[in-house]
Amino acid sequence: MQYLGSKARIAKWIINEGKKAFPDCNQFFDVFSGTGTVAFEALDQGYKVSANDFEGYSFCIIKSLLSLPRSGLDQLITELSNLHNETLLLNKDRLFMKELFEEEKEYFKSNAKHNLSWESYREFCEKTPIIDGTRDDIDKLRTEGKWNLFSCYYANTYFGIRQCLQLDTIRELAEKQDEVSKTHLQAATIAAMTYGVSSTTHLAQYLRPTSKPRAVHLIERRQFDFIDEVQHRLLQMRNIPLSTFGTHVYKLDYISALKQENPNSEWIVYADPPYFKEHYSRYYHVLNTFYLYDFPYLTFNPITKKVTEGRYRLERNTSDFGKRGTVVKAFTKLFSSCKEKRFKLMLSYAETSLVKKNIIIELSEEAGLKTTIQETELMHSSQGKYANKTVQEYLFCFEP
Numbered sequence: 001m002q003y004l005g006s007k008a009r010i011a012k013w014i015i016n017e018g019k020k021a022f023p024d025c026n027q028f029f030d031v032f033s034g035t036g037t038v039a040f041e042a043l044d045q046g047y048k049v050s051a052n053d054f055e056g057y058s059f060c061i062i063k064s065l066l067s068l069p070r071s072g073l074d075q076l077i078t079e080l081s082n083l084h085n086e087t088l089l090l091n092k093d094r095l096f097m098k099e100l101f102e103e104e105k106e107y108f109k110s111n112a113k114h115n116l117s118w119e120s121y122r123e124f125c126e127k128t129p130i131i132d133g134t135r136d137d138i139d140k141l142r143t144e145g146k147w148n149l150f151s152c153y154y155a156n157t158y159f160g161i162r163q164c165l166q167l168d169t170i171r172e173l174a175e176k177q178d179e180v181s182k183t184h185l186q187a188a189t190i191a192a193m194t195y196g197v198s199s200t201t202h203l204a205q206y207l208r209p210t211s212k213p214r215a216v217h218l219i220e221r222r223q224f225d226f227i228d229e230v231q232h233r234l235l236q237m238r239n240i241p242l243s244t245f246g247t248h249v250y251k252l253d254y255i256s257a258l259k260q261e262n263p264n265s266e267w268i269v270y271a272d273p274p275y276f277k278e279h280y281s282r283y284y285h286v287l288n289t290f291y292l293y294d295f296p297y298l299t300f301n302p303i304t305k306k307v308t309e310g311r312y313r314l315e316r317n318t319s320d321f322g323k324r325g326t327v328v329k330a331f332t333k334l335f336s337s338c339k340e341k342r343f344k345l346m347l348s349y350a351e352t353s354l355v356k357k358n359i360i361i362e363l364s365e366e367a368g369l370k371t372t373i374q375e376t377e378l379m380h381s382s383q384g385k386y387a388n389k390t391v392q393e394y395l396f397c398f399e400p
Contacts, residue, residue: 001061001191003035004202004283007272007348010376011041014348014395017374018268019045021397022344027267029343031254035191036062038270043247047268052250052257054317055280057190057287059251064187064237067247072181073234079173080185080231089165093146093172097155097165100128104161104222111219118215125209125218128156133298133307142295147172149295157311158197158206158286160222167193167226171293188233189226190287196224202283205310255333263341270346271334273321275353281316289313327354328363335367335398345369345398350378350391357394369398 007014015038018028028047030039035058039051043066051062082088090098103124110116131137131152141152149171150164159167167189174185198207198221209215250257254271261267274280281288289296297314298307320330338345349360357373364371378393 001035002194002201005034005272005274005280006037007034008037010378010393011038013376014038014270014346015041015045015047017395017397018042018270018346021346021372022268022399025266025268025344027264028270029258029261029267030270030272031257032272032274033062034058034272036065038272040065042270048247050248050250050261052252052254052260054251054253054319055284055288056251056291057284059249060183060190060291061187063249064184065240066242067249068180068183069242070184070238070240072178073184073238076177076181076185077231077234080170080227080234083166083169083173083227089162089169091147091169093148094151094165094168096148097151097161100155100161101165107219108223111216116212116216116219118209118212121215121219122209125156128161130155130157131298133300133311135297138295138297147175149289149293153289153295153298153311154286158199158203160198160218163196163222163224163226167290170226170230171290175293184234184237185230186291188230188237190290191233192226192229193287193290196221196226196229197286198222203286204283255337258337258341258343261341261343263343265342265344267341267343268346269338269343270348272348273330273334274319275350276322281318282310282312285310285313285316288316322354324354328359331355331360331363332367335364335369338398339367339369339400342400345396347394347396347398349394349396351394352391360396364396364398368400370400372397 026047028039028042029050031052033039033051033053036051039049039062043049049066051066053059053062090101107116107121107124147168150159150167155161155164170185170189174182177185197203198218199205207214207218209218248260250260258269299312299314301308320326361371374395376393377390379390
């Protein structure tokens with residue numbers, strides 16, 4: 001999936017440096033696993049792996065990728081094919097979307113013929129009815145227990161009309177599966193959502209049709225078919241082998257996760273904590289909503305007296321590593337926990353992060369750890385701004 005903190009491009013480098021620094025270790029614990037790319041690389045290179053992430057969407061991704069059997073995927077792919085039936089998309093829970101669904105089709109046709117009225121499409125998007133965030137309305141939706149969350153919350157914001165109907169229908173199908181198939185289906189959809197969303201490089205803000213080029217761009221994005229994409233991902237999943245080792249996957253804070261494993265000097269703990277103050281729960285809140293499907297209360301702007309533009313969940317996780325007032329304490333806890341359990345520790349961090357390199361070294365020395373550092377250049381996303389930038393990426397290796 002597209003992910004701001006992804007280490008996919010340097011995962012092999014990270015594992016190879018870990019082998020050089022700690023040649024006697026055969027177990028690898030990724031405690032901020034994100035999308036699981038580093039943990040998967042470690043598994044592929046023969047380590048016994050454990051992985052953890054506190055965010056629900058990440059937990060779902062890494063559980064699917066690292067720890068579950070691939071049985072049942074063929075049946076799931078077949079069932080997904082049936083979801084193209086408009087009767088299922090517009091079942092009793094979502095039938096109120098029929099008129100909007102048909103209108104969106106006409107805009108798709110107009111765009112294909114190069115005679116789109118972008119002002120008309122803008123008005124269509126702006127006037128699409130979505131939940132305004134009042135607790136009474138949300139409580140009513142919760143009581144009804146229908147499969148129409150995305151249709152009610154996000155139509156013509158993060159996703160188009162058909163896309164919202166597809167996401168609701170896929171999530172309804174997931175709930176009818178056994179736990180293994182449900183997790184694979186949710187994970188494949190969550191990953192696909194990051195490519196079909198009407199946003200920039202994350203899901204903190206959605207795009208609007210403010211000009212003809214932007215309207216055309218949005219319509220093209222909103223023709224992205226989630227059912228086809230999820231099927232494609234599940235087909236790929238069948239070809240990914242699992243290690244013979246059992247992989248433990250947790251959904252805990254990092255300190256609680258470290259407590260799950262017994263003291264052992266053969267463990268490498270890999271930590272890739274948030275680098276900056278903008279928490280991942282803000283950038284990927286819509287993914288958590290798909291995972292939880294809990295009809296969340298939304299954050300409210302007291303000045304405009306409206307739901308905040310990003311339509312953020314009211315309940316979102318924050319990390320001590322992302323706060324200036326707590327980040328030093330968080331590192332101290334991480335270092336002391338690893339020292340106490342005799343774990344080797346590898347830490348990914350960037351030069352642009354909240355804590356500078358010399359401070360991290362000082363904190364590790366105070367905890368009784370010795371340090372070696374490797375560096376590489378990595379292109380960091382500008383998060384929708386003018387240009388991406390190359391940043392020096394550090395890999396700290398600590399041991400008692």
